[in-house]
Amino acid sequence: MTTSSRASQTTQGQSGPLWGRAAVRRNLNAYAFILPFMVLFVVFNIGPFFWALWLSLLRGDLVDQVKPFVGVQNYVSLTTDSITLKVFLNSLQYTVSVVPIAVVTALALAFLIGNKLVRFKDFYRAVVFFPLLASAAATAQIWSYILAPRYGVLTYLLGLLGVPEIYWLSDPDWALYGILLVEWWRGIGFHIILFLAAMLGVPEELREAARIDGANAWQVATRVTIPLMRPVILFSVVMGTIWAFQLFDTVFVLTNGGPVHATATIVWYIYNHAFRYGQVGMAAAMGVVLLLIIMPISYVQMKVLGER
Amino acid sequence: MTQIDLRRDWRRRLRLLPQAVVVYALLAILVIIMLGPYLYIFSSSFKETYTLISIPPQIIPEQLVWDNYTYILSELPFSLWFFNTILVAVLVTVGTVLIDALAAYAFAKKEFWGRDVLFGLMLATIMIPGALLLIPAFLITNWLGLLNSYGGLIIPALANVLGVFLLRQFMQTIPEELEHAARIDGCTDFGVFWRIILPLSAPALATLSIVVFTSQWNNLVWPLVVLNDKDLYTLPLGLALLRSEFQVNYGITSAAAFLSVVPLLIVFLFLQRYFLEGLTVGAVKG
Numbered sequence: 001m002t003t004s005s006r007a008s009q010t011t012q013g014q015s016g017p018l019w020g021r022a023a024v025r026r027n028l029n030a031y032a033f034i035l036p037f038m039v040l041f042v043v044f045n046i047g048p049f050f051w052a053l054w055l056s057l058l059r060g061d062l063v064d065q066v067k068p069f070v071g072v073q074n075y076v077s078l079t080t081d082s083i084t085l086k087v088f089l090n091s092l093q094y095t096v097s098v099v100p101i102a103v104v105t106a107l108a109l110a111f112l113i114g115n116k117l118v119r120f121k122d123f124y125r126a127v128v129f130f131p132l133l134a135s136a137a138a139t140a141q142i143w144s145y146i147l148a149p150r151y152g153v154l155t156y157l158l159g160l161l162g163v164p165e166i167y168w169l170s171d172p173d174w175a176l177y178g179i180l181l182v183e184w185w186r187g188i189g190f191h192i193i194l195f196l197a198a199m200l201g202v203p204e205e206l207r208e209a210a211r212i213d214g215a216n217a218w219q220v221a222t223r224v225t226i227p228l229m230r231p232v233i234l235f236s237v238v239m240g241t242i243w244a245f246q247l248f249d250t251v252f253v254l255t256n257g258g259p260v261h262a263t264a265t266i267v268w269y270i271y272n273h274a275f276r277y278g279q280v281g282m283a284a285a286m287g288v289v290l291l292l293i294i295m296p297i298s299y300v301q302m303k304v305l306g307e308r
Numbered sequence: 309m310t311q312i313d314l315r316r317d318w319r320r321r322l323r324l325l326p327q328a329v330v331v332y333a334l335l336a337i338l339v340i341i342m343l344g345p346y347l348y349i350f351s352s353s354f355k356e357t358y359t360l361i362s363i364p365p366q367i368i369p370e371q372l373v374w375d376n377y378t379y380i381l382s383e384l385p386f387s388l389w390f391f392n393t394i395l396v397a398v399l400v401t402v403g404t405v406l407i408d409a410l411a412a413y414a415f416a417k418k419e420f421w422g423r424d425v426l427f428g429l430m431l432a433t434i435m436i437p438g439a440l441l442l443i444p445a446f447l448i449t450n451w452l453g454l455l456n457s458y459g460g461l462i463i464p465a466l467a468n469v470l471g472v473f474l475l476r477q478f479m480q481t482i483p484e485e486l487e488h489a490a491r492i493d494g495c496t497d498f499g500v501f502w503r504i505i506l507p508l509s510a511p512a513l514a515t516l517s518i519v520v521f522t523s524q525w526n527n528l529v530w531p532l533v534v535l536n537d538k539d540l541y542t543l544p545l546g547l548a549l550l551r552s553e554f555q556v557n558y559g560i561t562s563a564a565a566f567l568s569v570v571p572l573l574i575v576f577l578f579l580q581r582y583f584l585e586g587l588t589v590g591a592v593k594g
Contacts, residue, residue: 029497030420037411038426040467045433048444055443062447109338117328124335126580127342132587133572134346134565135526137544141565142349145558151361153348185345193587246437249528253548267439274443275533287440298435 056285061278074285084286086261087269090176094265095244098180102240103233105184106191111221113192114199125196128189136186136249143182144169144254169255172262179263182250187243191236198232199225231304238300245293266290346569353377353563360558376563386564388539389546393568396461396542397524403466404520405513412475413501417487430469438529446533460534461542465524470589471516478512479505511582518579519586525572543568 056074060067078084113124131139146154147168155165168178202225210224226233248267251257257264257272266286274283352360354372380386414420415427445464454460482505490500506513528544535541541549547568550561576583 026418027420030414030418030423033414033418033497033501034411034426036407037467037472040407040463041430041433041469043448044445044464044467045436045441045469046429048441048448049433049436051444051447052440062443112331112334112338115331117324117331118335122580124338125584126576127339129576129580129583129587130342130346130573133522133576134569135528135544135547137526137528137547138565138568141547141550141561142345145352145360145562146345146348148558151363151365153365153367156364185341189342190587193584246439248439249544252528252532267437270439270442271529271533274446280443284440284443287437287443290437291435291440294437295435302431302434 052284052287055280056288057281058284059279059281062274062280064280067280070281074281075289077282078285078289083261083264083269087264087266087286090262090264091245091247091266094176094180094247095241097177098183098244099237099240101180102184102188102191103236106188106195106236107226107233109188109192110195110199114196121196125193128192130189131186132189134186137253139182139186140250140253143185147178147181170259172259175255175259175262179247179250179254182254183244183247186250187240191240194232194236195229198229202228234300235304238297238304241297242294242301245290245297266293346566349562350566352558353566355559355562357557357559376559377567379560380564380567384546384550384564385539385541386546386567389541389543390567392458392540393525393542394571396458397521399458399462400465400524401517401521403462404468404471405517407466408468408471408516409475409506409509409513410501412472412479413505415472416476416479417505430472433469442529442533449534455534456536456540458540461531461540465527465530468516468520471520474516474589475509475512478509482508514579515582515585515589518575518582519589521575522572522583522586 055067057069057071058067059070059073109128112118113121113128118124134142146152149155149165149167149170152168154168159165166174168181169175206224206228207220210220215223246267247265248271251263251265251268252271255263257268267290270283270286270290272283273279273286348367351368353376354374355366355369356371356373356375359366359369359371415423449455449460449464452463454463486504486508487500490504495503526544527542528548531542531545532548535545538546538549547561547564550564
């Protein structure tokens with residue numbers, strides 16, 4: 001920020017008044033650089049945003065040329081529709097489960113890898129990154145076999161420990177947790193790597209000082225290291241929450257919302273109402289609701305990015 | 309090191325041994341959890357149909373067969389999906405990096421009317437969930453006649469706000485003096501951008517490339533709504549289709565899933581640093 005304001009002062013100083021011919025040329029010149037981006041940005045981001053708001057007030061399917069205006073009817077319908085409630089509860093239940101589980105396990109694993117006894121930390125960093133590389137579709141394929149009943153390898157391994165067979169993806173009581181397991185595996189590396197970087201950035205002197213004051217390992221972790229990692233943990237929680245509320249790919253491939261809507265999420269609802277059921281207005285209204293949920297959370301993300 | 313030091317060191321190690329055993333045992337479990345699924349589908353991709361459902365499951369199949377690979381390569385347009393994915397990911401990456409770099413240069417180094425307002429607006433759009441934009445973006449793509457085409461996959465993906473953000477931040481750290489020197493030597497504005505700014509931004513360009521390439525390689529939703537023609541499918545979409553058409557043939561899905569991941573695993577091994585940097589841009593996991 002400081003660099004750019006200093007830069008602009010010098011440029012202005014050289015090229016005269018703000019509204020002179022030179023200034024106009026300088027402006028046009030700058031606009032030429034941002035033009036390609038701005039055209040695409042307006043056509044595929046800003047435009048669609050306002051259009052989506054408008055669509056949420058209409059009724060019709062994707063191909064209808066004329067979509068009648070129905071006002072807030074779609075939003076009213078959302079409150080009376082039984083599927084809507086199920087979808088909200090699923091997304092909420094999923095989010096409040098996956099985020100704490102991911103953050104806490106990632107913190108524990110970051111402490112494990114960050115342990116002074118561990119050599120070749122880069123190796124473990126790479127290992128936890130690996131699942132992040134696969135697409136949700138590939139991950140879903142991998143896990144659908146592992147989670148399969150009877151001949152699935154996880155069922156077998158848990159059976160060795162005496163755990164009865166779980167129908168991870170076909171039991172309505174378990175399906176959301178089956179999805180959670182897959183998404184945990186896919187995303188945990190993100191949190192671990194962030195935490196590890198933050199942890200290794202905490203000055204050793206601070207920990208040493210706490211140890212001299214008689215703190216044990218647990219106290220050093222909870223009273224010194226973790227409090228100093230707080231901004232990163234916050235960022236992690238925010239990103240995890242944003243992703244959790246937008247869960248779609250894994251659900252689409254593994255369960256397609258079933259069984260009996262047990263894994264139907266907000267984005268699954270939007271996709272199906274727009275592209276399967278021909279209810280674009282309902283889908284858009286749900287999208288606006290998602291926006292209202294996500295916005296306060298991503299506001300924090302934006303602030304964090306803005307400060308960097 | 310004296311005798312006493314050595315003995316002390318040895319004692320210290322002995323004292324830490326139980327802790328080290330626990331730590332490394334836990335790490336071994338972590339490695340198995342993270343890599344196990346990859347290794348398991350790799351081995352399963354060589355299983356015969358009946359060994360796929362044997363109980364207990366065979367971790368390493370007794371008999372290895374190529375049938376699953378020959379099937380997806382000969383009976384399915386898998387190689388076509390592979391080609392489509394590479395083509396789309398490469399073109400989107402090159403296009404995004406260029407378009408974002410041009411814009412980022414102006415935002416980092418130039419003063420123009422509305423600059424800060426525009427930038428704030430761009431940053432604010434980060435808060436909009438992709439699912440909300442999905443329907444109108446589809447309608448616009450349809451209106452432009454780009455449905456079911458490479459263009460429909462590529463063009464809407466080119467304006468990447470996080471990319472402009474990342475590059476602008478990096479470009480701001482490039483000293484003014486270099487630009488001034490180039491200008492004195494007679495460089496035009498575009499010349500400064502092309503010969504000075506772009507080469508010096510190489511690390512940030514590499515990070516952005518990795519982020520965009522990975523997210524395109526793995527993108528499912530947009531190809532899903534834009535494409536009809538199976539010959540235009542990308543890998544994630546093809547994989548999702550396999551799931552619905554070959555519900556029980558895990559040999560085929562394992563082989564396909566494995567092949568779709570391998571290229572990124574290889575790229576990752578060589579360019580790890582940029583993957584790690586890209587992670588904090590918050591765009592790798594889509």
